[in-house]
Amino acid sequence: MKLQTSSRLAIFALIELAADPDRQVSVSEIGQKYNVSSHHLAKVMHTLGRAGLVRSIRGVGGGYSFSGNAKRTTLFDVIMLFEDADSSEYTPEGSQDATLAEWALGQVLFEINDIAKATLESITISTMLKQMGRRQSTLAASGMKDASESAVQ
Amino acid sequence: MDKQTETTSQSHQINVRRVRQGDLDHVADLDERVTKIAKTEYWNDIFERYAKRRVKERFFLVAEATDDSSEQPLLGYIVGEVRTWEFGSEPCGWVFAFSVEPGTRLQGIGEKLFGAISQKFRQTGINTMRTMVPRQNQLHMAFFRSEGMVAGPYIQLEKDLNE
Ligand SMILES: CC(C)(COP(=O)(O)OP(=O)(O)OC[C@H]1O[C@@H](n2cnc3c(N)ncnc32)[C@H](O)[C@@H]1OP(=O)(O)O)[C@@H](O)C(=O)NCCC(=O)NCCS
Numbered sequence: 300m301k302l303q304t305s306s307r308l309a310i311f312a313l314i315e316l317a318a319d320p321d322r323q324v325s326v327s328e329i330g331q332k333y334n335v336s337s338h339h340l341a342k343v344m345h346t347l348g349r350a351g352l353v354r355s356i357r358g359v360g361g362g363y364s365f366s367g368n369a370k371r372t373t374l375f376d377v378i379m380l381f382e383d384a385d386s387s388e389y390t391p392e393g394s395q396d397a398t399l400a401e402w403a404l405g406q407v408l409f410e411i412n413d414i415a416k417a418t419l420e421s422i423t424i425s426t427m428l429k430q431m432g433r434r435q436s437t438l439a440a441s442g443m444k445d446a447s448e449s450a451v452q
Numbered sequence: 453m454d455k456q457t458e459t460t461s462q463s464h465q466i467n468v469r470r471v472r473q474g475d476l477d478h479v480a481d482l483d484e485r486v487t488k489i490a491k492t493e494y495w496n497d498i499f500e501r502y503a504k505r506r507v508k509e510r511f512f513l514v515a516e517a518t519d520d521s522s523e524q525p526l527l528g529y530i531v532g533e534v535r536t537w538e539f540g541s542e543p544c545g546w547v548f549a550f551s552v553e554p555g556t557r558l559q560g561i562g563e564k565l566f567g568a569i570s571q572k573f574r575q576t577g578i579n580t581m582r583t584m585v586p587r588q589n590q591l592h593m594a595f596f597r598s599e600g601m602v603a604g605p606y607i608q609l610e611k612d613l614n615e
Contacts, residue, residue, distance in 0.1 A: 373594075413587070417587035418603070421593030421594045422597050423594065425598070430600065433600055
């Protein structure tokens, strides 16, 4: 499965901000970290702001802070702000006038979409942070990589 | 995400231990209230098999409140066992039943039960733990994901035998 750039950026930005809800992060700071233009990121942040997931703080040292509920915001919620990832395109029954071959292929695509959707719906921003924390501990314990390189603050 | 749980703001001191005969009615009652299906015989059978036999690799654990702040003596349970060479798999732990009292959810009791059974499994020398959840059940999926579970290398397949 491939996510659109805006969805990926939105997830990275939310993880960055939700890791420390008291912190204010500027668009350029996030842009530099993920190597994307501030222009593209600003649009993404605007959409996240309208959805109530981030709050913009104006003035010197301003930027964005997290204003959502990390335990209740799933990856699916975020992705749906940017793309039409709904699996309703394929239904278990298929469309009425579909040929048998179209029906059979529709079944396969429905199955794949449905699993992807269920997965994205079950992973919250908080779960992503926990997952990153576990990875950081494993890396630190094995000494494989400087654990501070990881995104968890 | 749907909020499928009720909560109280009060949190409890929790002890997780192996089930005893006297807990069985509470377990069956909690399960009936959560699933809306009474299964007294099933729970008697599970007790016989998981609390009395091969207990070194079978774990039927319950969470109880150690303070008297709770009206319910038993706040949750989890049941699992080590299964070997099923579908050619190396020995691994399977969790197949779990529940937390609806009024005391979102207070970390599920996590304590999960942690306790993980530890029991690890003590038997195995490294993997599995479960199966309805993929449409966001609560079950979110809970296990949050505890670090990810999709495993097996996929469940089924066939409608009337087709
Ligand atoms: C799933 C269940 C065991 C969770 O128990 P719990 O004590 O509420 O869980 P915890 O408080 O330990 O929560 C652990 C993590 O699970 C996730 N979680 C739990 N409930 C959640 C919910 N309603 N929505 C989203 N995530 C949830 C959270 O990520 C939570 O971690 P966090 O609080 O750090 O964010 C409980 O809701 C339950 O018993 N559900 C019914 C189970 C059932 O149907 N059993 C019968 C068939 S087997």
